[in-house]
Amino acid sequence: MEIRVLSWVLISTSLALLLRFVLVVANGRRNRKKAVGFFHPYTNDGGGGERVLWCAVKAIQEGNPNLNCVIYTGDHDASPESLKARAVDRFGVKLLYSPQVVHLYRRKWIEEGTFTRFTMIGQSFGSVYLSWEALCKFTPLFYFDTSGYAFTYPLARMFGCKVICYTHYPTISSDMVSRVRERNSMYNNDALIAQSFWLSLCKVIYYAFFSWMYGIVGSCADVAMVNSSWTQSHIEKLWKIPTRTTRVYPPCDTSSLQVLPLERSVEVPILISVAQFRPEKNQLLQLEAFSIAIRKMDADLPRPRLQFVGSCRNKGDEERLQKLRDKAVELQVVNDVEFHKNLMYRDLVKLLGGAIAGIHSMIDEHFGISVVEYMAAGAVPIAHNSAGPRMDIVLKEDGQKTGFLACSVEEFADAILKLLRMPEAERLVMAAAARKRADRFSEKRFYEDFKTAICPILCHAK
Template identity: 60%
Template sequence: MYFAAVAISIFAGVLWVVLRYLGRRRKEYAVGFFHPYTNDGGGGERVLWCAVRAIQAENPDLSCVIYTGDEATSESLAARARRQFGVELSSLPKVVRLQKRRWVEPKSYPYFTLLGQSLGSMVLGMEALLKSTPLVFFDTSGYAFTYPLARALGCQVVSYTHYPTISSDMLARVLRRTSAYNNNLVIARSHLLSLLKALYYLLMMLSYGLAGRCVHLAMVNSSWTQDHIQRLWRVPNRIKRVYPPCDTRTLQTIPLRRKGESTYFISVAQFRPEKAHGVQLEAFARLLEGLHAADFSTQSRSSSVRLKLVGSCRNKEDEERVEKLKLRCSELGIAEQVDFLVNVTYRELVDLLGGAIAGLHSMIDEHFGIVVVEYMAAGAIPIAHNSAGPKMDIVAEQEGCRVGFLAASVAEFASAMAKVLCMPEEELLEMAALARQRAMSFSEARFDEDLKAAISPILSHTKHKGLNQG
């Protein structure tokens, strides 16, 4: 574990010296957005395009450069922003294609994944910065180990952090020897291996904190993330909370009263392990069991209740995960009442949200939870995990009344789903209306306003520097 910290320190030191020398060259009058995956379809990508739009509006003369590992053109990315997220860019961004994205892929590092990805992000970041060195380097994907490189090159470093790469919560789970998607059972069962992993995490936290201190402005997406970043980076005066942009405007035009022959719950999440789709399937199976055991009227209704899992697949591993989830549905006996909808368009997603009675979210320690806000804006009652962003920021009371449900176990999720099904329609509509009102706190307009206020000093400095270059 000691060698992990030494490796990062030596690597960073060599790069710092080299880049300080290279940093004397002329920089492009641009904001460079470091976002290696521009096709993930999640909340992070929405942040990217809304941030580009906001900066284009704030400073039209400033070019926007997208560093991506995807095969994309300026036209295709602008079309994707419009098609997937309803974001209209005022001008086409410049695209810088990254060839070394495999350096940040988890599968490249079967062991010491955090260390591998951290060092790999430095390689990828160096490729990006040497291909195009902007006046402002804006990381929207959480690769903090690129910040020392960008700062060494003389860039203003801005980040939008969705969640810390390493956190005290992760360390606590290892010390408690809790098995999770990022702490396998073999390590959790061993006292020695858990101790060694805890030491590894401590060293990674130290390195992450040092990298984070190179930022000029750190925007964070929630109270939970802000708390962790403040403790890790120790730059409180440079941290601003900017809630992520949620599509409240389009979704709020959906009628609150649900229409359609079937009653269904919806889950919108990328098919990644941490999203805990398995918990949702087990909760849905338990819900159906409870409905079948109830009176005749409830039994007849249970046959029309469905669960729709909506999400994107980034790669083959995600596609294989979907197939495993389908097999799990068969094992639970719910395959006939569960639909998998992969890589749907934005318009299709809006239609699906408009018919859902409630929306499920089951990720533990979700940094914020954009999808929970989208449920609320669309009139679907949120049933979210009782932790982090949903608990601290989103599913809070509105005008002293409940706007949704929080759950932490299969039983609690099933119970919340049953409560939604059993609520009188008028009571359900009242809760949905309050939830929609609450969602306004996280609108795209609010994001634009807060982001512009936070980044305005950086852009003013950039404009002054650009005039000096000219």
């Protein structure tokens, strides 16, 4: 009898929840607003993804002024005026008018710390919950994901939205699966798992299942823009919508950087590293390579200085920054290293204008906006030999080499030494070639390609 009652209660509760879901979705479909809703829970991360967000908002304001732009954000202090000011102060992007803001209060469900295990799938389903909050509060005609939360696309389609996305990198890729299969320990593959055959096998199966689900939800996008050749190859393989997938290189502020003089002071050669203080950016490798280069450099060469510039999203990033400071002391280069956190864009430009080289060390960086910024500013790039930098950016221009590619600490140290030993005239030739190549990734090019990509789906909204 008790089992029968319990079953009836469970069935009744399930039906009530299902009915509520259907009613909420139906109400959302009826009350869709003539707007583009940008799903970007972190509007203060300071990275390349945020630059894409503001440039995308500006492009829609220019091309479709009859559409309101709405930002879904988990930053509770964000206001229309503060976001418009932030776009200018941090990225030099001048919006035509302030966007509307919808505050989200369930962002914890996409934070890394919420899921100690099965983080990837936990965050993915957490993003659906967060998107539910967003769409219940405001249902737009067009749902635009600029943060890579593909699991939200089917829900947005249920609410009657056309789904547009700009994908910086796939949540899962064959490269990630290969590393687990080969049992390589990395920031996204715990050493305990890498050392165990059975745990690695279980993780491969988990990744295969997740890849299958990721392919299904990703295929719900009406328009999918990707930021590089590497990302495009993975997304087309996983989502299987090649006719709806377009490569649109991210907007890099090449115009304001290209006016900087190529000549730099050689009394204290400056190397710069621009990246968020996240584990995958691997600033620790740069610091170790820099210390090796200093130990190996010729006595008659001027002692260089390394400047780390980046933003901190949370406590974890703050802790990584402190570990870098501690490591600089341990490596005895503390007097040769500077740390700049959450700089204004104008201050970043000043630092780039004084650097002879820019360092980048993320493995499989989907694109690498910072690498393009180095090149546009006249700083020779020393980038990781993988993905975006290798396939799209640090390539020869008119037969002239535009920078260096490296993988290991030793290779990065060797590249730094080569640059320090390079005659000034030779460095200027390489810097000029790099600057010319950077023009391929300008904001102007982004706006043109972006508007072309979204025109088929937005044209009827005019």
